[in-house]
Amino acid sequence: MYVAVKGGERAIDNAHAFLAEERRGDPSIAEIGTDQIREQLRLAVNRVMAEGSLYDPDLAALAIKQARGDLIEAVFLIRAYRTTLPRLGHAKPVETAQMAVTRRISATFKDAPGGQILGPTFDYTHRLLDFTLMANGEAPSAPQAITKAAPVPHITTFLGRDGLIEEARPDDTPPPDLTRQPMELPASRATRLQAITRGDEGFILSLAYSTQRGYGRTHAFVGELRIGLVEVEMDIPELGFTICIGEVELTECETVNQFKGSRTEPPQFTRGYGLTFGQNERKSIAMSLVDRALRWKELGEDFTGAPAQDEEFVLMHADNVQATGFLEHIKLPHYVDFQSELELIRKLRAEAMAQKEAAE
């Protein structure tokens, strides 16, 4: 039975007005500008860009303001917006070897060519609340050092020279796009990487952590973590040549993992890969661990039943917009569904009571 129910429009309008007022907070306190969010809450902006899968710091800042700081809601707003944009094409794969690094560290080689560059990191801070930030302080300024324009090669290239690590062979297979075609399982590594880089940071972090605790262990070291700006290049048909169409900040992580070797491969290290929008290193490291765990089949390892090895489990649950949509829809009116359940349980109870009475 379908029952059309009207009403509630006034309540909804007023609820939205109440939401707008609550969003603004105490009007005697200055309103926050989206430019302030973009500049001063940059890691929140980065997370919304990564999971919203759209690089645009201004839009991410607006989404954060509109969502009152609820980052999953902000990701939802960005995803909804991006569906309205025409796709102008695809860029050439970014050249992360050419990255202008602001941070670059290796946990495997102390004296890596290019050096260990700490950059703007929370590492080595004491995690004590800094009360000077509560007062309006001066704009701090960072020291500068003379730079030499030296290349910063990927760490894995050193191991690769001696054949100690698996190669990432050049390949130009066009990748499937899960925003255009439904995801198919088993998925290619390209699909997995796309799903993980836009997946929920908390979910990917927990899966990565589970592999470290023994659920699909891969013995990962951070071979290299680098953060910086890369240029985006695209072939423009009307021009007939390639141009740079912008510049994006990315975080890249390459893990070096233990591997025993197989019948076809000599013992060598294997690799996991993480790449995300913005400065986003927790996500990028977690991504590379989960990427490596999901490669068990290709590397001839055992499936131990660990969640991080289970492609379907990982890929079907990583998207927080899908997850929150399904989770939260159960709070919306289900009056008719519930009415039928109520009738059923009343009937079952009546039958059970009748049987009990008959038995007595």
Add this chain to the structure above:
Amino acid sequence: MDKSPQMSSPLPTQMARPDWLGLLARSRPAHLAALMPDPLPDHHLLRAPEIGAVMLRGRAGATGAPFNLGEMTVTRCSLRLSCGTVGHGYVQGRDKAHALRAAALDALLQTAAGEKLQSRILSPLAKAEAEARQTRAAKAAATKVEFFTLVRGEDA
């Protein structure tokens, strides 16, 4: 495109078209507008400024098979000047006026006036970009770890 490490933008006397298109794509809209104020030269729009998305790609293991990383907002515009020269603008972000200005400048740079505009508009843009990159690189360089080994007990 320039492929030197650290993406340092050269400041040549004459920039090639792919290089100036890239510089305009990355430039700050306000900076370009200040260097090239309205009115724009007479033109006919071939493609009105259009906001869209471009899918960015990475490579597994940095050098392997490509995968889709996520999209980026881009605005594009094409026009023809009254002299017949066609200009294209592809700029990062959603600023339609910026894309229009970039397309107009791309056309003008191909005309006889190009040489003058190179020094009046492109040079300041390239200089600002090079300075911003240099400052960022210098701050990063200041955080480079200089390891030293402490004298160990058995060596003393």
